[in-house]
Amino acid sequence: MDGGENGWRYSILLTGAASLIYGVFYYFSVQDTPKGKSYKRAKRGGTLEVTSLKDMFGLMMMTFPMYGILGVLIWKLATTSLITNNVAAIIYGLLAIFYLVNLTKIWTDNNEIFDKEIPESEKYSFAQVAILNFAYLITFGSELAVVSMLPMFFQNTFNLSVIHAGMIGSSFAFMNLVARPLGGFVSDRFGRKKTLLFVLLCLSICYFGMSMISAKWPLILALVLTVGCSIFVQAGAGSVFSFVPLIKKRITGQISGMVGAFGNIGGVAFLTVLSFVSPSIFFRVIGIVAISCFAIAIFLKEPVLQENRLIADKKEIKVGSAARGFDRV
Structure with missing residues (x-):
């Protein structure tokens, strides 16, 4: 095997091996909080918690770039013929659906702001x-x-x-x-x-x-x-x-x-x-x-x-x- 031709493979392999070794070390060496401090778990998983209607709409807007940039990647793949336009159209549709589902979850997860006053x-x-x-x-x-x-x-x-x-x-x-x-x-x-x-x-x-x-x-x-x-x-x-x-x-x-x-x-x-x-x-x-x-x-x-x-x-x-x-x- 020629080192010049396969150098990038060795580099990625070494990076993966180092990550694996450090992951094991991290698991057994690190705790959630320093001694004397209690771990405060979020009230819920999923969408980010907000405390006002204005912030809820802000979160919805700031979530769009996460899906939009995936659309850009799909567009680049389509323009370079790595995927067909039909496949790209299907993925665009799925991204739109996922985004709408996420908006719905943001609304339902944070509807408590309408029911009670936030301290x-x-x-x-x-x-x-x-x-x-x-x-x-x-x-x-x-x-x-x-x-x-x-x-x-x-x-x-x-x-x-x-x-x-x-x-x-x-x-x-x-x-x-x-x-x-x-x-x-x-x-x-x-x-x-x-x-x-x-x-x-x-x-x-x-x-x-x-x-x-x-x-x-x-x-x-x-x-x-x-x-x-x-x-x-x-x-x-x-x-x-x-x-x-x-x-x-x-x-x-x-x-x-x-x-x-x-x-x-x-x-x-x-x-x-x-x-x-x-x-x-x-x-x-x-x-x-x-x-x-x-x-x-x-x-x-x-x-x-x-x-x-x-x-x-x-x-x-x-x-x-x-x-x-x-x-x-």
Whole structure:
């Protein structure tokens, strides 16, 4: 067997073996919560819990891209003749049915908002989740897309060998080792909203800069800009997930799943754009989306810990009780 021809097979095999070994280690080494903390299970499985009618409609709207992006993948398969148009039409119909079923489930699972008043300690704003969805779409989503095309971009732009272009392309993902946890650390230290806004602004500037890379550039300068862009991309992803556990603790897993899904949606969406335009325009499009996300993220609010909400509720109860007592006097 030739290593050059089958290298990708060995790479995937080693990745699978490492994942299997780590999965066994994880199962026997990790517990749901730290000692002294109780595990709070979500009230129900299935759709995400919302606390207002406005949030319910917001959830319905934000669910559509998950099915829409699958439709895009089916369309790409049909245009490349990997599946027939008849098969594609059937799958489109199934996706539409699944989406309608999901909308129905969202409505039925959350109809309690019509029957009783939701306590303040249980309320949260789904708009926060929606903004984080878009932020993860531009951070992790653009990372997936750029990692996929960067070796080809450097190979064609600077006439590099496949190996050298691949090594430069891998540098974009390699920075995850430090940049992603750094984004979370800086968010904890200096504020989540400020950090995310700063990262999105720098990210847009970096992508606009990458759109201007050409063969006339020194390779080292293009590499420095690429690494700098990757740092902000991955720090942004870490900053997004510094928000997630603080929105509503009991449904952190469901919120994490939805936000994470938008990263994959972004990857497919940006690569679809690349199939129609040049790499320069591709980077420019990501920069425009990043600056748009910056404008939306201005409306983010620093999350309030669940414990603080409970304390506030208790204070309101005490004040209300004292007022009733005063009225009786």
